[in-house]
Amino acid sequence: MxxxxxxxxxxxxxxxxxxxxxxxxxxxxxxxxxxxxxxxxxxxxxxxxxSGPADAVSSAYNQLRESGSANHGGYWSIQSVSTDEMAVTQKGGDWYDGGIWIDMHRHTYGPANGPINGTWGAQYAAIGACNTALASAGLDANQTAQVRALRAFFYYRLLDLYGRVKLVTTPGADAPQSSRADVFSFVESELLASLGITSVTAAMDLSSSPLGTAQTQYRINQFAALGLLAKLYLNAEVYTGTPRYTEASLAAGYAIDNGGYILSDSSYSVPNPGKRPSVDSDPxxxxxxxxxxxxxxxxxxxxxxxxxxxxxxxxxxxxxxxxxxxxxxxxxxxxxxxxxxxxxxxxxxxxxxxxxxxxxxxxxxxxxxxxxxxxxxxxxxxxxxxxxxxxxxxxxxxxxxxxxxxxxxxxxxxxxxxxxxxxxxxxIIRLGDLYLIRGEADARASGNWSMALNDVNTIRARAGVPALSSVDEDSFLAERGREMFMEVTRRQDLIRFGRFNDSWWEKPASQPFRNVFPIPQEQIDASGGTLTQNTGY
Structure with missing residues (x-):
């Protein structure tokens, strides 16, 4: 009973x-x-x-959870549902929601789309918390470098999603709308400054970096900042028209070679918290x-x-x-x-x-x-x-x-x-992604996809599938998709490989201007003329 x-x-x-x-x-x-x-x-x-350590920069880091990183309706959703990974289907009266997810899937979204507007606001709220932290007294050099890199991360999101945004760096202030290239330069310069270097090179010396090297998973260290730079440089040609693949490879390679991180393979395991004791198939x-x-x-x-x-x-x-x-x-x-x-x-x-x-x-x-x-x-x-x-x-x-x-x-x-x-x-940054970034960057820099083969096969070995004897653009994109599912890279990848406008299930071919989202109409209306719409919307 x-x-x-x-x-x-x-x-x-x-x-x-x-x-x-x-x-x-x-x-x-x-x-x-x-x-x-x-x-x-x-x-x-x-x-x-x-929920992470409590320190002088906690309020800024907490914005990672508040900015739609892994919940319904914001950053994660618009990055993912707009790709060939997944869909939110309308099940009769359930999940229609005014057609916003159907529009996201079919690339018919417009400036009034609620999640697109909410994502914009959430990133600027996070940037505001970073600006407040930086304006307060008491941060040491390491904490200041962390928050600058964290703010750069949120601007990296805005750069990727909307392109032309405002670079607000002072609490309560406003700023003019910047070009996508200028936003890219800002993100790059902030990350380089946090590392204490002026450029990513084969001979870069990080000994004077205010960021540390300890493996602090919930805080930005040198290797996390380099990982962000690797992601930025991998997509630089999309963002600015100028390829930066050599720097992408160098940044990823430095973190791979010097960070002390290892791929989580069969030698590493944790108890299965989802285990049903009576179900033998549950490991x-x-x-x-x-x-x-x-x-x-x-x-x-x-x-x-x-x-x-x-x-x-x-x-x-x-x-x-x-x-x-x-x-x-x-x-x-x-x-x-x-x-x-x-x-x-x-x-x-x-x-x-x-x-x-x-x-x-x-x-x-x-x-x-x-x-x-x-x-x-x-x-x-x-x-x-x-x-x-x-x-x-x-x-x-x-x-x-x-x-x-x-x-x-x-x-x-x-x-x-x-x-x-x-x-x-x-x-946000993990070793498996960095292997694939380095492989792709080397292939694109050399014009030879075989340069990615070793890194691809490193990832495939962990997955328990046979090594490839060759790799090309299509097979690399497919491998990256399999590895990075649900990690908000697919939209970037499809755009970088020229596939985001292709047709797929229940989605016709879309126009190239869809590669950036519209500036939310609500933000334009509130800007007093300081924001203008992206082309095509």
Whole structure:
């Protein structure tokens, strides 16, 4: 009886939570087919690393969580849904939201799009916190360099998304709209200054840098700043028309060779916080690639700089809510019912070999079971099949997409007893990305894609797939996509490779001006004439 009461409690919680969700208008509650036959779940204690250190620059770093980095509706969403990685499908009356996600997928977004406006505001709020920190007394040279680099990171986001933005560096001040090239130069100069150098060269000397070299995952060190420069230089030709691939390779290579970071391979593992004791297919430990993104990834040796998330003190990561079907609440004993929004696109999912360990780590597919391994049922399912089974294919983008359609986003894996806010730290700079940046930069600088082969095969070896004998532009882009799924690089990559305007599932070819988002109309209206719109909008 006690076990049945527990299960009834879970279902009641799901119904209560569901009634408060504005994205959905129909209650879909799953039930297991059999009664509980084991012990009530006891999740014990869990160490997710906390929300980061408390120091004089905490308020500025906290903006990483507040600026849409890993939650629905902001920076992460517009970067990801505009690519061939994933979509937010309209499921009848659910998830239409005025068509904003359909527009994002089909590249028909305009200046009134709410998430585009919200993302702009969130980045400037973060920049404001950095400006306030820099204007305050008491920061030492290291802290000042960190905050300058952090502010440069937020401007890097604006540079990438909107191009022509205002470079505000004083609290409460305004500034004229700058060209994209000028914003690039500002970001570059701030990062170089934080490193104590004037340029990235093969002979650069960082001994006078105010930034340290200690592996402090939640703070910017020399290697994190170099990683940001590597990303900036990799996309310099898009941003300014002038390629900077040699500098991209040098910055990435320095961090690879000198940082002391290692790829998280099969030799590194952590306990699996999502383990269901009665389900043999759930591994006891997460190793290699999967461990990089686990709820207990705070000590992962591959991560150079990450955003500290914590379910109590450091919220705003909610991938489980964003992607899982309502009834998947019973698989992980989630505190609240998920929203059933985001799904991976079939072609992207199928780009992985079945032997690729990243495929297993990145996606949730097939029949779903509860905590004790019993089949989860969805009594609102159509077609007579009540079992919750995530299909790889999606029948349509709108208006009546399947509620079970599409592989679900599982890269940042879930833990038992999870709240809406997750514990997984979100990597901004990690070693696997730097290998691919160096490989691509060397290939582009030399005009020879074979120059990327060693770095590509280093990444493939970790994934458990055979080494390639050759690589070209297409195969490199595909490999980078498989490695960097859900890490907000795909839009940049597609633009850099000239593929962002291509057609893909439920998306026709789009115009090149879509490579930058519109300046939000709300911001233009409030600017008193100091902001003008990007071309084409």
């Amino acid at each position: 006690k076990k049945n009461i527990y299960k009834l409690f879970l279902m009641c919680c799901a119904l209560i939570a569901f009634s408060a969700c504005t994205d959905l208008d129909e209650v879909l509650v799953g039930e297991v087919g059999n009664s509980f036959n084991g012990e009530e779940p006891d999740f014990g204690s869990f160490d997710g690393g906390g 006891d430990e997460l190793s290699g690639y999967a461990a990089v993104f686990a709820p207990n990834n705070q000590d992962n040796p591959e991560i150079i700089w990450s955003i500290a998330y914590d379910n109590v003190t450091g919220g705003n990561m909610n991938f489980a809510q964003m992607t899982l079907h309502y009834s998947s609440q019973f698989t992980w004993n989630l505190q609240n019912q998920p929203w059933n929004g985001y799904s991976a696109l079939e072609d992207f999912y199928n780009s992985y070999d079945n032997s690729d360990s990243r495929k297993t780590a990145n996606f949730i597919v097939g029949p779903q079971a509860d905590y004790e391994g019993s089949v989860i049922l969805d009594y609102a399912a159509t077609g007579g099949d009540l079992a919750l089974d995530y299909t790889v294919d999606i029948n349509e983008l709108e208006p009546n997409a399947s509620r079970k359609g599409g592989a679900r986003l599982g890269k940042f894996s879930f833990r038992q007893g999870q709240r809406d806010n997750m514990d997984n730290d979100y990597p």
